[in-house]
Amino acid sequence: MLSTIRLFVSLTVSFFILAAGAWAASTLSSHAAAENTNVSAGLTLQVTDIRNDKGKIIVLVFDDAAAFQSDDVNKAVAYQEVNAAQGTLEIDFANLTEGPYAVSLFHDENGDYDFNMVDGYPLEGYGISGASGPLDEPDFQKAAVTLGTVTIRVFYLDS
Amino acid sequence: MDFLLTPIPLPQLTDFETWVNDWVFVLSFAFLGVELVRYAVQKRLNWSLLGDTISNYITFAGFIVLNYIVLGVFYLAAYFYFQQFALFDIETNLATVAICIVLADLAYYWEHRFTHRVNVAWATHTVHHSSPHFNISVANRFGPMDGVWPIFFHAPLIVAGFDPLVVLFAEIMVQTYQTILHTEVIGKLPRPFEFFFNTPSHHRVHHGSNAQYLDKNYGGVFIIWDRMFGTFAKEEEPVVYGLVRPINSVNPVVIWFHGFTRLGAKVAHAPGLFSKLRAILGPPEWEPPERGTRQRFAPAE
Structure with a gap:
């Protein structure tokens, strides 16, 4: 025992x-x-699958769930527009040093600074951090990324 | 301290493992020469000892064939299977490999204790203990199934998050350390060393059939585990090596299979299902009750 x-x-x-x-x-x-x-801390995006060189890639970074959900430009913590380049584009946000962040972007091919849709159907490419596919609309929790390199794929539904 | 955390490529680790393993084996032959000269000087050299030594290497050859060809595949498959359940994300560097070796030694302690206390495992490990001599060739005396039991006891390390190849490396380092303990040539080492580490003295006790030395000193690299878990014994009276019931044979076939024939006989002799199970899973010293005198229930300890 x-x-x-x-x-x-x-x-x-x-x-x-x-x-x-x-x-x-x-x-x-x-x-x-x-x-x-590491002194070059920050957020780096690898934006992949860009289909052409037309227009710009417009990126919004949020640190707030409500702002992210409503895609409110005025409440974004960071904004960048970069000339589109077919393939992969690297976009740096060196000044973002905390997090978590959620990223939402679209490919503004016609340069009108608007995400063009017809009957709720997107005509331009778009991408969200943490999305598993084109129909995935992750909430802030799922889309949240910390610092380092994050890959975001651009989806086009009209092609 | 950067070198401690610098990632080590796995091929480098396995190359080092092969290098250590091979050189220890080669040097152990040179050391065996020294031991044989010592036996001759002490007039203990005889045909039985030489036959035993040769048989040790024959069992080793059989063990290698079984382990590397048959078990090796099963071993690695099992290990990489467990990897998917890894709890922690552990990088491979000097610091984590060192921790892995300590933990593998703890796993080895339990594996070793299991193979001494559970009859079906003892059936193979008894081979290692069946030599009435104690020299470095006994280190290579292995039973046919000696490669099976480590899988179960080291799997938790992989589930914890260590890379399977790092765990295998640690296992082999623990095993290699023990190889060099099988000798009478080295007496007792300085006391702090004897306190923390397994030594030739502690391992002589482990190979003893003297009553106070039975089932003692299971540790691989560290003897601390035995001190913690109450299985330590100090070398005091001269050790009588071998089994409580000696096999009196240098025939490699007898050596390799005596554990299984003894186990088979005990199971066959045991009356009823429960005592047959107990003959398999109970400790080696347990003897089934005589036929016809069996009680309704197996007798309590």
């Missing part, structure tokens, strides 16, 4: 040591060490 208790306690202690050791090991990464010394 006593030896059974002793065995049980020994096994419990062992599992605790295993968990503590694995947790300690998970904190010991070169990534964590590099983060502390």
Whole structure:
């Protein structure tokens, strides 16, 4: 009986040591060490699948769920318009240093600064951080990204 | 301290593992030469000892064939299967590999204790303990299924988040450390070392059939586990090596299979399903009751 208790306690202690050791090991990464010394912190977007060079890519970054949900330009924490280039475009937000952020962008091909739609059907390409596909409209929680490089794919529904 | 956290490429780790393993094996032959000279000087060298030594390497050859060809595939498949459940994201660097070796040693402690206390596992591990001698060739004396049990006891490390190849590396380092403990040539080491680490002295005790030395000193690299979990014994009276019931044979076939024939005989002899199960899962010293005298329930401890 006593030896059974002793065995049980020994096994419990062992599992605790295993968990503590694995947790300690998970904190010991070169990534964590590099983060502390990294001076060029910020948000970098890799915008992929841009179909042509026409017009601009217009990007809105939000740090607020309500503003993100309503796509309110006036409440965005950052805004950039970049000349479109077919393929992949890298867009830096070096001054964004906190987060989490949600990103919403569209490809303004005709240059009218508006996301053109017909009967609620988009005529221009668009992309949202954290979206799994063209019909995915993630909420702020799902769209939220922290600092580093984030890939956003542009979807076109009219082609 | 940057070098501790610099990521290590896995091929580099496995190359190092092969290098250590190979050199320890080669140097162990040179060391065996020293031990044989010592036996000769002490007039203990005889045909039985030489036959035992040769048989040790024959069991090792069989173990390698089984392990690398048959088990190796199963081993890696099982390991990479467990990886999908990884709880922590652990990078491979000197610091995390060191932690992995300590934890693999803890896993080894339990695996080793299991193979001594559960008869079906003892059936293969008894091979390692069946030599009445203690020299570095005994380190390579393995049973046919000795590669099976480690899988279950090291899988938790992979579930915890260590890379399967890092766990395998740690296992082999723990095993290699123990190789060099199998000798009578080295007496006792400085006390702080004897306190924390497994040593030739502690491992001689582990191979003893003396009553007070049975089921003691399971640790691989660290003896601390035995001190913590109450299975430590200090080397005091001279060690009588081997099994409580010796096999008295240097025939490699007898050596390799005596555990299974003994297990089979015990199971066959045990009356009723419960005592048959107990013969398989109980401790090695448990003997089934005589036929005809069996009680309604298995006797309590």
